[in-house]
Amino acid sequence: MNINKKAKILISMIINPLFLLIYFITWYNLYKLCMYGKSNVNIMILSLCIIFLIVWFIIYLYKVLKDKNEVEILVKEKEQKYELENKILKYDVHMINEKTKKESILKSVWSYLAIFILVGTTLFYGAEIYSSAVKYNGKLSWFLEELFNKKTVDFTHNNIYDDGVEGILSDIREKVDMPEDLYMSKNFVVNFKEDGTITSFDTFLYGNDEKKQLKSFLISYDYEKSNNITIYLNGDVNDDYSKDKSLDPFIETMKVVNLKNDVNKWPGEDKYEVSYSGKRNFEYSQEGIEYIDSNGNMKNDKYVSSNMTGYIVSLYIPGKESEYCPIRYNMVRDLENISEGLNVNYQSDEGLEKYFLSDDEGYELLITGSSLGSRSYSLYGTYNGGETWNIINEDPFNGDMGTADGMTFINEKLGFLSLSKSGGEYGVLYKTGDGGNSYTKVEIPTRNISLINGKCYNPFVFPKIPYEENGVLYLTVGQGSMGDYNNGVVGLYESKDYGETWEFVREMNEER
Structure with a gap:
């Protein structure tokens, strides 16, 4: 059978009014299932429709195969008919039946209308089903969420006396990659029996992986429902990375308490x-x-x-x-x-910056005042691992105010402070050469970029904290919160005289 014949059979079947009705009902019930979930009536109707469509397809295959077997007979009959008609030389076109012409026109109109209904139904309900797959829009989205983001792991370290909190994380990490540094978006609550057997717990953790990408973990366990820990990945989370919500103190405390x-x-x-x-x-x-x-x-x-x-x-x-x-x-x-x-150690809940040169020697910035979103700071130091702190500099920023963005010490004398200004639009870098007793602003060479109008501007206005490699200091300078030059690149600078002078090296992506 040629392709045209198969296509004609297929078209004649799909424009059949009964097929169109069942096709519409199928899409409608499929949409209801994806948007609102299953119901007994919905599932029954959808099942009957699918059975009908399968039978319809089988009939199509039967017709194709049947016509294929009869094609030789039909060809012979047409040849005989053709020979007979050729003997009749007279053919009057005016004898065409007007009724047949009208039927042909109506059939063509219905064919186009049926195809329009078929395509329209497919596009409309296809779009609605796609919408139900968008996060939180419909039942399908929750099904996909569980399919791709729900993990279950065996809970074996289930005694809080023996395993603490580390046991829970250890079991989860057997199957799920979790960052080392974790923060809480929700309190960590663990219920257990008198013998230490954990009966339930839940929390919401997050952190950055090795690629600095945010990962979140909604974790729960209830022994009455399952022997497994349930983890939902990649949920929406308030990722402020507050030190106040670090998970480490919980782990360390549970290691030592009786x-x-x-x-x-x-x-x-x-x-x-x-x-x-x-x-x-x-x-x-x-x-x-x-x-x-x-x-x-x-x-x-x-x-x-x-x-x-x-x-x-x-x-x-x-x-x-x-x-x-x-x-x-x-x-x-x-x-x-x-x-x-x-x-x-606990004067301030936020804005705290610490840096330890060794286990004993460290430095800490504490907030001393605030005004209109900007803050002033004092610098403290310790030489006994933080047991006692002494003030080193009452005003390391020399009267300037902003938000501390980082601190480092290359050695006991040389150190740097970074101050964010105007909500992160630009920043200022300060340097000390006497262990924090005094600080001065660091002058960074401007990098002039030409604009279309002929003017120049410096996109690199937010210095980060310098670092040392092989005796050379390196500094990345970002564009601040308003920068949009060259997809957000930063400028890399270097200093070979311990931060006295800086030279531009190249543009680079922010990760070094």
Whole structure:
């Protein structure tokens, strides 16, 4: 059978009114399924429609195969008919039946109309189904979300006494790549039995992977529903990367606390709970505070001579907090110097910049004032790993205000500070050669770029923190929040005289 014959059979079948009706009903119910999810009626109708379409296709194949077998007979009959007609030389075109012509016109009109209905139905409901696949628009989007972003992992490290929080993360990392540095968008809450068996937990974590791309993890577990941990990847998250929400203090605290010993103070309860919210504040008269150092040594001090601020891990019995006072663990460096550590190390919840040259020697910027979104700072230093801090420079920016954007020390004398101005539109770099006692502005050569109108401008206005490689200092200077030159490239500068003078090297992408 030739292709034209097959096409005619196919067209005659798809423009059939019954086929069009079933085709429309199929698309409609498929759309309802994708947008709103399945219902018994919807599934039944869709199943019947699919069966009909399959039968219709089988009929099409049958007709094609049947016509193929009969083609030789038809050819012979047409040849005989042709010979017979050739014997009749007279042919009157006026004998054409007008009724046949009208039927042919109506058939053509219906064919075009049917094809229009077919294409229109496909495009309209195809677009609607596509819309249902867009995030949060319909049931299909949630199905795809689970298909591509839902992971389940076996929960084997399920005893909080033996495995702590690290056990949970260890099981997850068996199947899911997670960044080392994680932050919380939601509190981390763990429920467990008296013997330490974890019964449920949930949290929302995020962090940057090795390519500096944001990754998020909505994590939950409930032993009554499943033996597996459920993780949803790549959800929308408020990624402010606040140090106050770092997960590390929770992990480190859980390594050293004797949770089982404290749970034994409240025997016979059905459920116990540990929660971590990041950095928190408590009044100094708050009961239940337990200070703990990295060796697991503990000290109870109900009346610290300062408000307590720290990365608090709380242990309590859910619903019985008024009956049993929660225990709140606060890890500190020195149990004998709690008050001083609190007064200095936790003066500011934000805007804090720290840099340690060694385990003992470090520097810290603290906010001393603010006005219209800009801040002033003081520089502190420590020589005993942060046990005590002493002021080095009351005003390292020499009266200038903004937002501290970074700090580094190349050695004990040479260091740099970066100050963001006007909401990040530009920045200023400061240099010290005497260990932070005094700072001066760094002069960076301008890089003049020609515009179409003949004028020039310098796109590189936001200096970052310098770094050292093989005795040479390098500095990247960005374009600030308003820059749009050459797809956001930065300027690379170098200094061979310890930051006294700088020379432009080249343009480069921001990652070095």
